[in-house]
Amino acid sequence: MTVSGSESDVPVLSVRDLRTHFPMGGGLLSRLTGKRRVAHALDGVTLDIRPGETLAVIGESGSGKSTLGRTVLRLQEPTSGTVSFRGDELTRLRREELRRKRRHMQMIFQNPYSSVNRRNRLRDIIAEPMHVHGIGSAESRGERAIELLELVGLNSDFARRYPHEVSGGQLQRVGIARALATEPEFLVADEPTASLDVSVRANTMNLLHDLKQQLGLTLMFISHDLAVVSYVADRIAVLYLGRIVEIGTKEEVERAPQHPYTQALLSAAPSPDPRRRGKASAPLGEAPNAIDRPSGCHYHPRCPLAVPVCREKYPVLERKVNGQQVACHAVPSADAASPA
Amino acid sequence: MALKTSRRNRAAASSGADSGAGTPARPAAEAGLLRRLAGKRISLLSLIGVVGFLLLALVGPLLAPYDPAALGKTSLAPPSAEHWMGTDEVGRDLFSRFLYGSRVSILVGCLAVAAALVLGALLGMVAGYRSGSTADGAIMRLMDVVLAFPLLVLVPVVTGVIGSRDISIGPLEVGAEVQVALAIGVALVPTFARIARASVLAEVREDYVLAVRSFGGRRRDILFRNIMPNILAPLVVQTAFALAMAITVEAAVSFLGLGIQPPGASWGTMLADARTSIPLGAWWLAVFPSAAIALFILACNLLGDQLRDELDPRTKSTGSSRRTERAESGSSNDG
Amino acid sequence: MTVEPAAYSDEVLSVRGLGTRYAFQGASVPAVRDFSLSVREGEIVGLVGESGSGKSTVLKSILGMLKPPAEVTSDGIFLDGRDLREVSAKEMRRIRGGRLAMVFQDPINSFNPAWTIGNQFRRVLSLHCPHLHRRDYDAEILRLLNRVGIDGRGKLNSYPFEFSQGQLQRIMIAVACASPDLRVLLADEPTTSLDVTIEAQVLELLRDLREERGLAMVLVTHDLSVVAEMCDKVVVMYAGRVVEVAEVHDLFERPQHPYTRQLLKAIPDFPHDGRRLYAMRGAVPRLDEEVPGCTFAPRCDAHLGDVCDEVPPVLREIGPDGRRSACHKANHATSLEETDDGVR
Structure with missing residues (x-):
């Protein structure tokens, strides 16, 4: 880790009472009567992420976990509340200031195929963040892209390939390389392994784990699967209908969930052991939605x-x-x- | 039949070999688009047709045996070795007029489509990227207004407004042809704008757009570097259809005397000239320009259809095997 | 597999020598090769594999849902002893959804969004319950919905979007079970798109239905936990071929094929102790990739040498209860115990 001791107490990211509400379209009638229904995707989330720490955010669909990931990066405008990155209040920055800030915080997406431009070569995909921030010359960006490819375990032959010519696991590595291109200190990983095959999932997790150690990254890891985050998380936050219902260290939450x-x-x-069949117990009923809570x-x-x-x-x-x-x-x- | 499929296979196999080599010049979707078009008889013919007419427009006048405006001695002479397409009422050589007229008609058509493509794509992209905004509303309502007028009314009105005489802006001289072309272009803008807007709306939902935003891409990075290359295909297809439309409109407007003005020649004015002579049995006055119009439109429309078949991902599997597998097994690894 | 049809009198579905080829970039490529399966009454057989293994293609081939240019060949697909290859297209339509029904992965896209649930359900009843009177349809629908845990009263005129994913998946199961003649339920990743808490409920429902109606099921999944939870017998597929067949306890306790073992090893422990995750090398081969020897050889931890790279292994019997594996190592090993390294 590159962070010195005195600095390590200052959170990299601090989120205070963050709310993101989406007005629902509704029918003509509800528009006329003026009753717009609102989905409370995030409803008062407060959390800190310290340098070098990995916070896992767990929740089912509709819990607001992806909205949280996007709102802390201000890819989604919050309704209220604040997000501060290294002491700068992101929620108050003007567009150009925010844009410059973005090189320090990046995102890894769930679906590797849809999150890259299918027309670009892998090298250009990785170099794109450097291009938009005007880092280096076209040539040096190309060289750096190849270094990054090697960093994520792909050889330079991949540089000239197109997304459809590589496998999902390989493309996800490219997505990770792209996120690292501007040397960010904070990463949001939104279900980075959910669309990968079982046999390549572990590869991606190991890579993320190594890079985190090697580069001293601070990570927000969003997932629906507790077993997946168990490997990378330092702390775990559980989200239910836009609110944190439990947050603590990995050991606390895993060994004695409250x-x-x-x-x-x-x-x-379900557990991968037929002897424990039928032991899985499901909570009753359907998950309610964020509109009618x-x-x-x-x-x-x-x-x-x-x-x-x-x-x-x-x-x-x-x-x-x-x-x-x-x-x-x-x-x-x-x-x-x-x-x- | 057998010949056709084997050719198609060969084209597919060769594009597959390209990507297998690891260094294809362009994504498989475009690799050898021309080659693929040339591989099918219909698309080859339509391609030859359109290219042939474009060549005619470029070099035709150089081949003209006479001055297209020079009055000759024999009026209404039928086609002969001397006058391949005969002569008109005042003895002008019809073949020469046809060559010059083709240049005017086709250039007007191309210019109109180019203007419409650039303007329409730009407006549509802005509207689509900021869908729901005031800008989107204003642009699309303006397009609705343009669409509300029948083409044959709109074009004369626009040329009427800007006047169909040559205008000199300093050293720049804007010919009447250009004005007609721009007028037709205006009428064609909404189609391009709508296609561009719909395509952008679909692209904006893709994660890669969010990704570009997430690492700090400006609006121009998103729109022009990332979205634009992905929406070109439907616009290219529309270009072929719009070219056919522009030619029709030019012919119709000029025929009515509201477009290209005599003595200038275009397919439309030639038809107008033919009106009075047809009762006298001078069929050749009408046959050659009408045949040219019909053939050109047919070639454009066929080419458009073929381009659509080649470029539309839904009718063609240009994806990788892995994508195919995914489609086959469902996205079985969402869990 | 070459199971004698007489061997199991209670065999309801039997597939022999199934091969499916897809047209890909102008060439015909095999998606499934020499696939065989036998399902007994009340038995749940799991079909496990990653994307590209051909497991969903198998289901579609059995149901006759693949259209040219896809080619399906087989030595026989028998439902209650009747060869489905000889059945007319008209009758096949009655069998699909009648004696043989399918549940899909994505409940939202499996319903017509423009029709109410009641109307879609009534259509199925009119096709597959000819003896039922029209005015009794709604009562029957309510009964079937009630069985999957949904109170359908007042909801028959609702459209699919008004239900949650989990509810729609249950409704789809109710629709699939509408026919009184139902013998075999084919389920393609039925819980993959659902949340964990809802997944557990749906799995329980499928298990109960099996108990009640003696249904046989073929459950396609990529998730070994679901297999452990549900199945009696497991068929593991890799790159279009069956690599291992085993009874479920055998499979988890004594996996024979290296692919099965590596898959099991790749499941992370929970809670995790921070040890490095086991990761499999490489990726599933492309559909059009010709692998000369064993298709798994490039990723195999138990690679023996040239024999694996050059000779495709045969799926052969290696134990009782129809235990099979397609691996050269099984032939080399003198006993099963010799090959149990490195399993969780």
């Missing part, structure tokens, strides 16, 4: 521990007995002497 939803996520995943704690209709107060009041995200922060009425808080 929120009933985190527990359900862990126990619902249940009152109070959004998880209460599916929650086995629900008590009457859960229907009325959204629980505060606070430190609980095990150490991590949890938003649940049923879990005793750290300073409460006895269970509630």
Whole structure:
């Protein structure tokens, strides 16, 4: 890691009460009556990511995890709240200032084929960020692109190929190389392995892990799969309908999940062992959507521990007995002497 | 039949070999587009037709045996060795007039389409990239207004407004032909704008556009470096159809006396001249320009159809095997 | 596989020597080669493989859903002893969705967005339940929906977009099970597009349906966890060929083919102890790539030498209960125990 000790306490990224709401189109009638429905994709997210740290954001579809990744990079304008990168409030920067800032924070996408321009050679794809920031000459950018290809484990023969001529795993490496082209310190990886085959997934994870160590990267790793993040994460945040329901170190969340939803996520995943068949238990009911959210704690209709107060009041995200922060009425808080 | 398929196979195989070598000059979709077009009889014929007419426009007048405006001794002479297409009422050599007229008609058509393509694509791209904005609304409503007028009304009105005489702007002289071309171009802008807007709307949803934004690409990087090359195919197809349309409109407008003015020749004015002579049995006055118009339009439309077949990804599998496999097994690895 | 048809009286679906070729860049390339399968009543057979392994092509070939230029050849596809190759196109339409039904991966694109769920359901009933009276349709639909855990009252006039992914997947299962004659359910990655919490519910539903109706199932998936959770027998495919066939416990405890072993090894442990992940070399070969020997040889950790690169291995019996593997190593090894290195 290239970060000195005194600096390491200052978060690379700090997010305060971030909200991103999407107005839904709705029918003609709802437009006339003026009642626009709103999807609360993100609803008050607060978190810090320290230098060199990997924060995993876990959630199912509709949890707002991808919106979070895009909003912290301000690829999506937030409705309210702030995002600060190295002390600069991104949410207040003007367009050109933000654009210059972007070379320090990059993104890795889920689908390698759709996230690159299918008409460009791999070399040009990797060089594109350097081009838009005016780094180096065309020639030096080309050389740097080849270095980056080698950094992600592809030889220079790939430089002249087109996206459709390489496999998904190889193209994902190119996506990673492109993200590293401007030597950023912060990366958002949005489900980088979800569209890859099982046999090449591990390769990509190992690569990300190595690069993180080697370059001292700070990472936000978005995934729906706890098993995938277990390898790279230092801390884990669990998102449900736009809010963090649990956040803590990897050990805390994995070994002793406190929120009933985190527990359900862990126990619902089938295990690759036929002897443990039928042990997976699913929470009841359908995942509600971000438009019609249940009152109070959004998880209460599916929650086995629900008590009457859960229907009325959204629980505060606070430190609980095990150490991590949890938003649940049923879990005793750290300073409460006895269970509630 | 058998011949056709084997040719197609060969073309496909050779483009496959290109990409197999690892250093194809361009993406497979375009590698040897011309070669692929030349591989099919219909597209080869239409290609020869369009190129032939363009050549005619360029070099035709150099071959003219007479001055197209020079009055001759024999009026209304039928086609002969001396006058290949006969002569008209005032004895002008029809073949020479045809060669000059072809140049005017085709150049007017090409200029109109070029203007429409550039303007339409630009407006459509801006509208599509900022869809839902005021700019988008304004541009597309303007296009609707243009489309609301029938072409045959719009073009004379526009030429009427700018006047169909030569205009001198300093040393630059804008000929009447250019004005007619621009007028036709204006009428063709909406089609290009709509196609460009729809294509951009589809591209903007792709992750690569988000990716360019994410690493700090400016709007011009996104629109011109990344999106534009990806939406060229439908615009190219439309260019062929628009060329046919422009030729028709020019002929019709000139025929009505509202486009190219006599004594200048174009296919339309030649037809207009023929009106009075046809009752006298001078069929040759009408046959040659009409045949030229019909053939050129046919060639353009056929070429457009063939281009669409070649460039449309839905009707052609130019993807890689891996893509094909993916399609075959569904995206089985979303999990 | 050369299973004698008489060997299992309760065999409902049997596929022998299936080969499917696709037209690709003007050439005909094999997507599936020499595939055989036997499914007994009430049995769930898993078809595992990565993208490009041909597993979905197998299902489409069985259902007769592939159109030229794709070519399907086989030595027989038998449903209850009847060869589907000899069935007329008209009757095949009745069999599809009748005795043999399919559940697709993507529930949203499997319904017609412009039709209500009720209408789509009624059409299926009119095709496959000829004895049912028209006025009883709605009651039957409600019963079938109720079975998959959806209260359909007041929802029959809803359009597909008004349901969630998980609900639509259940509705699709209800539609697939509408015919009283249903014998075999073919499921193509039925839970891949679903969230974990919903996936568990759908898997449970499929298991219950098997119990109740004695359905046989062919479950296509890339996820070994789903296989462990659901299947009795497993067929592992790689690059269009079957590489291993085993009973589910055998497969997970004593995988024989190196590909199976490496796949199992590639599943990350949870919670993870920070050890480096096992990663497989290389990638699945392209459809048009001719691999001379064993198609897995370039990625194999147990590579023996020239024999693997030059001679394609034969799928041969290596144990009881129809245990098969296509690997040269199985022939070299004197006993099964000799080949159990490096398994989780």
